[in-house]
Amino acid sequence: MAKKFLYLNRKAPYGTVYALESLEVVLIAAAFEQEVSLAFLDDGVYQIAKGQTPKAVGMKNFSPTYNALGDYGITKLYVERxxxxxxxxxxxxxxxxxxxxxxxxxxxxxxxxxxSRTEMAKIMAEQDVTFSF
Amino acid sequence: MALEISGKTIATDEEGYLENLNDWTPEVATAMALAEETPVALNDEHWEIINFLREYYEEYQIAPAVRVLTKAVGKRLGADKGNSKYLYSLFPYGPGKQACKYAGLPKPTGCV
Amino acid sequence: MAMLHIVNKSPFERNALKSCLAHALSGDAVLLIEDAVIGVVSGSTLVTELQQAMNGNAVKLYALSPDLAARGVKAERVLEGIQLVDYAGFVDLTVANEKTQSWL
Known part of the structure; x- marks a missing residue:
């Protein structure tokens, strides 16, 4: 039976490698046909902010890749208000x-x-496995 | 490793993928295919997939996993092409791996 | 369905503990390890939040004693209600709770 996997993202992108690493793991794990969802809270909300332009800091803009998640069967991106x-x-x-x-x-x-934060806490409690980044 | 194309040296990694994505030209794809152990002459069907992959990368900044590629090709180019049998007939070393290489993309993450 | 939350960053430097306490549900356990243990010192600015979690929200709080010892914090300085565990106790907590979640 498919398990519920949650990827918990709490860091802003580019300053550390957490956001990119999380996204890469998500894409690999998507091949295993589990029920995958992503949560963005604290500074992690910046990972899916519009208009990311990291060229001048010498980093690759990986934000377009979040738009591919649907192709990978990942359709739930929870963001904490x-x-x-x-x-x-x-x-x-x-x-x-x-x-x-x-x-x-x-x-x-x-x-x-x-x-809401209350709903986020419930979603965390419903998971079989949570990966923190 | 490296490719020699009209006097220019183009760096590739040990599996033959481009070191620098900006080095890609259609001639690079042609040369890569001809450099295989069993040389491949790229035809229109190959190019259709190679161009599709380049557009996918342009939009999403990743090389799609083979499952995603198959589905997306089916949607864009028709069900007769959106299946493993067709894609493997064009790219017997694995549609993700081989076609991405010719398209100048990095090796797909966790791909066949 | 209780969860063990693990926090390892100083609450004076990062918001991991704060965010964890805001998401822990009644019956969950929160274990502070590594630099996070400095938050449990009685008299620190964290006291109100820790007491609210324990008394208001029925979250159980633990701190890893070897990490306290490493940082020179004696047991009597630890806020009342916070239970100290050693490495074996850490293992027990992972067994007693159905799931674990880290707050990096």
Whole structure:
């Protein structure tokens, strides 16, 4: 039976390698056909911020890759509202990541779900395995 | 390792993937295919997949896993092409691995 | 369905402990190891939050005693209600809780 895997992302991108490493592990693990979801809280919300342009700091912009997650069957990206608010951000500051629903004539649907801290705690409790980055 | 193309030396890694993605030209793909143990002359069907991979990389900054590639090719180019049998017939060393190499992309993460 | 949360960063430098306490559910356990143990000293600015987690939210708090000893923190300086465990106790906690989650 498929297990529920949660990738917990709490670090901003580019300053450390956590965000990129998490994304690479997610893409590899997606091959194992488990129920994978991603959580973005604390500084991790910046990983899916719009308009990332790291060229001048000499890093590759890997943010477009989050748009490929739908192709890999990953359609749940949970973002904590309190973490956004604490940082002066709103949902409009996030990339509009979508997936195509195969069971609904390939209609594009949003992958990003902004949820409360209480809901985030429940989602963590529901997982079989959590990977922290 | 390296490729020699019209007098220019192009660096590749030990598996033949480009060291520098910007070195890619269609001639690089042709030369890589001809350098195989059993040389391959690239035809339109090969190019269709190579170009598809380059567009995918341009958009998402990754080489797709073979499962994702198969599905995406099926959607874009039709079900008769979106299956392993067709893709392996074009790229017998593994559609992800071999086609990505010709397309000048890095080896797909965790791919066949 | 209890979870063991593990925190290893100083709460004075990073927000991992704070964020962990904000997400731990009633019945969960939180174990502080490595630099995180300096947060349990009685009189620190963390006391209110730690007491709220223990008393208000029924979260059990633990600190790894070898890490306290390494940093010169004696047991009597530890905030009341926080249980000290050694490495064997660490193992027991991972067994007693169905799942573990690290806060890096």
């Amino acid at each position: 309190e973490s956004l608010v604490e940082r002066g951000l709103t949902e409009d500051d996030l990339m509009p990541i979508v997936y195509e629903d195969e069971d609904d004539d390939y209609t594009e649907k949003p992958s990003v779900q902004v949820i």
